[in-house]
Amino acid sequence: MENLELGWLLQEIADLMELNGESVHRIRAYRNAARSIEGLGRSVRELAETGELQHIPGVGTSMEAKIREWLESGTIDEMNRLKNAVPPGVLAFTQISGVGKKLAKRLHDDLGVESLAELETAARSQRIRDLKGLGSKTEMMILRELERMQRTEGMFPLGMVWLVIEELEKSLQSLPGVSNAALVGDARRCCSLVSELEFIICGPGRLDAMELLDKLPCVERILQTDHASTRLQLKSNIEVQVSAVSDLVYPVLLVEKTGSAAHMRRLREYASTNGWEIASDSLTDAQNRVRQPRTEVDFYSLLGLPYIEPQLREDRGEVLAAAEGRLPVLLEFSDIRSDLHIHTTYSDGVNTVEEMAKAAQSMGWDFLAICDHSRSLTVARGLTAERLVQQGHEIRSLSDAMGFSILCGIECDILADGSLDFDDSILRTLDVVVASIHTGFRQDEHALTHRLVQAAKNPHVDIIGHPTGRLLGYREPYPVDMELVMQAAADYGKALELNASPERLDLNDSYAAAAVKLGVPVSINTDAHSVTQLGFMELGVAYGRRAWLTKESVINAWPLERLQKFCNS
DNA sequence: GCCGTTTTCGGCCCGACTGTTTTCAGTCG
Structure with a gap:
């Protein structure tokens, strides 16, 4: 985990150096070190302790110092220096597929645009094609890409948060007074692009536990909080919502917050044809009695269904398949x-x-x-x-x-x-x-x-x-x-x-x-x-x-x- | 910034494709 994080950080430094127009060989040195570290069989921390960091291919005295700095402080000063030197707009422009480091810099310097929005305006008013060496095709490519980016704005690849999900879930579960903690939302359904990370926790000491969130190793700071809900920023810059809920409603909320809107609609339809009603935090049976399932399995079971795995909860026929006993035994x-x-x-x-x-x-x-x-x-x-x-x-x-x-x-x-x-x-x-x-x-x-x-x-x-x-x-x-x-x-x-x-x-x-x-x-x-x-x-x-x-x-x-x-x- | 020595500094993967040119620069893998 640490090796991967450090590898990503060194790659990021290399990206920023490229934007700063630094030596290609120096940049490559960072990339080589990053790849080496990602491919290590042992943890960098362990190698630092035994004084073996320079045994890693691509790591010399300078790189060793930076690795030690990161291990001790969680940051590398060089990174902050570079970040300040690169205008934020330029960094954003490199996210456009087809726009590399040099073009990003030119768009910023020659057009005087600072953000994706300003770049879009420039493209729409056909100012990009006026730049030497660029034409209408580049302009249209940029507009096309900007539209794509808008469609997925605020979303990030599942793989980017995969490791942190596991770590955070474990950390939350280990908090005193917390009996259960789980990821919900599209990340739990393992969507390829995830909109936001949300966890719910329950247990007798859940509200006290909320006070301890900023002590968790992966948490950078608290962004916003009220007594039962907190928004965190992780060290990896990802934002996470944590909500404390009562043990009674936890299983229903787990279902409610995990399933896609379409799955929940289909499930409600199915429930209602069988005399049940799904409210936001409970189930009501045909005799109008409120029922609180003890687990998610119990929830589906009360409706007469086998457990439906989170990844299937997309309304792609899973409710009917469950009702007819045709759910697949999913790959493990x-x-x-x-x-x-x-x-x-x-x-x-x-x-x-x-x-x-x-x-x-x-x-x-x-x-x-x-x-x-x-x-x-x-x-x-x-x-x-x-x-x-x-x-x-x-x-x-x-x-x-x-x-x-x-x-x-x-x-x-x-x-x-x-x-x-x-x-x-x-x-x-x-x-x-x-x-x-x-x-x-x-x-x-x-x-x-x-x-x-x-x-x-x-x-x-x-x-x-x-x-x-x-x-x-x-x-x-x-x-x-x-x-x-x-x-x-x-x-x-x-x-x-x-x-x-x-x-x-x-x-x-x-x-x-x-x-x-x-x-x-x-x-x-x-x-x-x-x-x-x-x-x-x-x-x-x-x-x-x-x-x-x-x-x-x-x-x-x-x-x-x-x-x-x-x-x- | 690292490496491998010719121990004090030179070398460090490259080729196709595209858009813009009319010979090249930038991007990508």
């Missing part, structure tokens, strides 16, 4: 047996084959597939055919030595014309082939769809990686006719990836559900570039449950023999 994290898409130092990962394999083994996986980038992705040091063979030798001997099955694979680029980066003679030698698009995603829908369909037709391809290319909160999915892609996957016996990287979660839940309906299995992969990122699997599974995934529909929940059969067919 413990069902996962492997990760079929991870990177190593052979391409752009930060950990070696051996480090990744050992970490995967300690995750409890039965086996692992290593799928580094293919040759055309030069920036990621994509593997040439020769290095792929060399990696294969290393993987096989390591696999034997460890007594742990490691499959040889590739994340093969789907090139602009729909052909693959390696020809069949190479692909056929591999255990697993993930085919993904990394370039040319500004092509039109027809071209992009054609590329994915062509990839699905290749007999050696097993999985289509991150099929829609979305980056949560940053880039829309590229224009693809997913109906055609899913049909191609069904026709040619391929799996579609649910990439569990916090910035992707791609396929989205709707497509993943649709794919399974067509008989296309899903592969939940972390796309890990470090040992730490292997932990993304938990997020992928939690999100995948929104698509009603079961262990039957997810190929990395299958045993090795079945997976091999799938890949060889």
Whole structure:
């Protein structure tokens, strides 16, 4: 957790340095250190205590001092200095996909605009196209992006808060006098973008416990408070609402505040046809008696329904399915047996084959597939055919030595014309082939769809990686006719990836559900570039449950023999 | 800012694509 936080902070410093126009090499030094730290097998705090910080690749005397400063004070002065030096507008402009650091700075300096709103005005009055080197297309791209950003304003990717949710829930539960604490809202339903974090707590000492919130380790300060409700700002800058409620109404509020509006409407309809009424904090039966369920399970049970998992509470047929006893047995994290898409130092990962394999083994996986980038992705040091063979030798001997099955694979680029980066003679030698698009995603829908369909037709391809290319909160999915892609996957016996990287979660839940309906299995992969990122699997599974995934529909929940059969067919 | 030495400083991943040009700058992965 601390390693990840520090890694993010160093990346943020690198971003700010870029905006400040500092040396590219100095910037890279920060990024290298950040990646190294994210990929560490041990905690930085521990290494600081044993005086081993400079053993971390990319960490020298200067970086060590900054890490120590952060460990001791929770902040790095350099960061604050940089933040003051970069106008807030410039920082906001870099959130626009297609606007990099230099363009952001130019828009600020040359147009004199300080905020996204002012930028929009400038774009609408066609002032951007007047700048040298920019034209109407850039202007329209910026307007398009600003509209997208407005649609998701105030929302943040689930993966960004995933770790803090767990930490905060535990902290709240451990407060004296608190008997229960739970996350509610869209974050509990594991929506890919989350609007706000809200927790409710109950217990005999809940009101006294509210006084202790600012003492929690992850809390920065109290923003607003009344006796039963407090708004907090976390150290990670995220705002959280905590409400104290009585034990009596806690279970009903848990249901009420978790389900989407549509789910609650459907549930009320169902309840009323069965003689029940759901009020905001209680249930009333046909005899007009108020009933207070003891738990959420009890709540649904009183209505005559089995428990409906939070991720399903979207009004996608779950109430009817529950009533008819057709709710799926959802995929559990413990069902996962492997990760079929991870990177190593052979391409752009930060950990070696051996480090990744050992970490995967300690995750409890039965086996692992290593799928580094293919040759055309030069920036990621994509593997040439020769290095792929060399990696294969290393993987096989390591696999034997460890007594742990490691499959040889590739994340093969789907090139602009729909052909693959390696020809069949190479692909056929591999255990697993993930085919993904990394370039040319500004092509039109027809071209992009054609590329994915062509990839699905290749007999050696097993999985289509991150099929829609979305980056949560940053880039829309590229224009693809997913109906055609899913049909191609069904026709040619391929799996579609649910990439569990916090910035992707791609396929989205709707497509993943649709794919399974067509008989296309899903592969939940972390796309890990470090040992730490292997932990993304938990997020992928939690999100995948929104698509009603079961262990039957997810190929990395299958045993090795079945997976091999799938890949060889 | 780190690394790897030729111990005192030079080198540090690159190529495709796009929009704007007409040779290049910026973005992205």
